[in-house]
Amino acid sequence: MKAEKVVLRKMSMTLKSPFQTSFGTQIVRDFILVEVHTKDFVGYGECVVSGEPLYSEETVGTAWHMLEDFLLPMLFEKGEITHPDEVGALFAPIRRNNMAKSALDAAYWDLYAKEQGISLAKALGGTKDKIDVGISLGIEADINDLFRNVEKYLELGYRRMKIKIAPGKDVQVIRALRERFGNIPMMADANSAYTLEDVDILKQLDEFDLMMIEQPLAHDDIIDHATLQKALKTPICLDESIHSYDDARKAIELGSTRIINMKVGRVGGLSEAKRIHDLCQEKGIPLWCGGMLESGIGRAHNIAVTTLPNFTLPGDTAGSSRYWKEDIISPEVEVDADGTIAVPDLPGIGYTPVPELIEKYTTASKVVTR
Ligand code: OSB
Ligand code: MG
Numbered sequence: 001m002k003a004e005k006v007v008l009r010k011m012s013m014t015l016k017s018p019f020q021t022s023f024g025t026q027i028v029r030d031f032i033l034v035e036v037h038t039k040d041f042v043g044y045g046e047c048v049v050s051g052e053p054l055y056s057e058e059t060v061g062t063a064w065h066m067l068e069d070f071l072l073p074m075l076f077e078k079g080e081i082t083h084p085d086e087v088g089a090l091f092a093p094i095r096r097n098n099m100a101k102s103a104l105d106a107a108y109w110d111l112y113a114k115e116q117g118i119s120l121a122k123a124l125g126g127t128k129d130k131i132d133v134g135i136s137l138g139i140e141a142d143i144n145d146l147f148r149n150v151e152k153y154l155e156l157g158y159r160r161m162k163i164k165i166a167p168g169k170d171v172q173v174i175r176a177l178r179e180r181f182g183n184i185p186m187m188a189d190a191n192s193a194y195t196l197e198d199v200d201i202l203k204q205l206d207e208f209d210l211m212m213i214e215q216p217l218a219h220d221d222i223i224d225h226a227t228l229q230k231a232l233k234t235p236i237c238l239d240e241s242i243h244s245y246d247d248a249r250k251a252i253e254l255g256s257t258r259i260i261n262m263k264v265g266r267v268g269g270l271s272e273a274k275r276i277h278d279l280c281q282e283k284g285i286p287l288w289c290g291g292m293l294e295s296g297i298g299r300a301h302n303i304a305v306t307t308l309p310n311f312t313l314p315g316d317t318a319g320s321s322r323y324w325k326e327d328i329i330s331p332e333v334e335v336d337a338d339g340t341i342a343v344p345d346l347p348g349i350g351y352t353p354v355p356e357l358i359e360k361y362t363t364a365s366k367v368v369t370r
Helices: 060-078 085-091 098-116 120-124 143-155 171-181 196-208 223-231 245-254 270-283 296-306 355-360
Strands: 005-021 024-037 042-047 130-132 135-137 161-164 186-189 236-238 259-262 287-289 340-342 362-368
Touching (some): 060 098, 060 362, 085 098, 143 171, 223 245, 287 296, 355 362
Antiparallel strands (some): 130 340
16 A cells, blocks of 8 residues: 555534533534545545543644644655554654554555455454444533433434543432433543542442443543442553553553543554554453544444454444434444444455535545655
8 A cells, every 4th residue: 555645634614513521512523534545545534533642642733734744744755654553663663642543553454454355344353243232411500401312313323422520510310310310321421520539439320330431530540540440349441541552551650541432543553453452352351342423434433443352242323313413424423223324345444535515514624645
């Protein structure tokens, strides 16, 4: 696979409704799309950064800089890529900046699958033809709005409700949901809003039989989470803290996490995601695929990775219509009445990017040739 040109696009899409977490509220989703053009195919990758460095340190601006000034020159210098694993290996000397790296890794995996004439899921070694879907629901000022959201997605068949929590919006919210909806599959995501001083609040959540609590403590911690896990019955699931195979290995060894939220962008690409998957499978740590409010392109990659066998829990990869009035792929990602998404078996990501819609949401672009 030899890139003849790469198109970088700054994208800006507006969510149907604001999404509030403990670190902020998003309504406009700014991110980057990359297209890698070879003689025969175009590979697509989504760089899941945001406009602001709140979930992670990477932003549209930093990732654009990394792609334009470091990663693409390295890629063009190398020329031929025979397997997508080579992309992450090529970028290894560059520290962190995983979301920037991941966008190119993802595009090469798409190209690789298209070249072989197989689905991305198959190229990755996936074993499922449908995947279980859950939903991540943001904090609401009025609990009745949260009730309405839970009701809606239960009716649509979604298999697990993830509820965003923050100090002052935690125990009473989860209690109210249990009282209203009974023993539905439910978990909470704190996005690093607590410290060990809050252990009494977090222990109160044990009463509600949550599937897990996601990233209660600092975004860069694996030590305090191990301490907290010893005090809790509820399994801890790390998100923000896991950036690599080695992070996962250490967190598992320390007992900081019993479940891992896999985000392909956060770990630097699909090749690294596969390595972490295999480690977790060996260690008996279940996985599920997290989300970054992706457009259809990132969503397609998430669907493909979720077909790996150790993704045993419903993920955050909801249908396109949960986020967008119109998505940039055809067909859009649809969730069936049984709360699953059928994995496409067309070559590559399996959904067709729609050029007019991509153009419509592009705010700046750059064509890079060597
Ligand atoms: O913590 O998982 C998270 C969205 C943006 C940043 C971080 C997170 C999330 C979500 C939404 O929870 C997942 C999705 O629906 O894409
Ligand atoms: Mg999370």
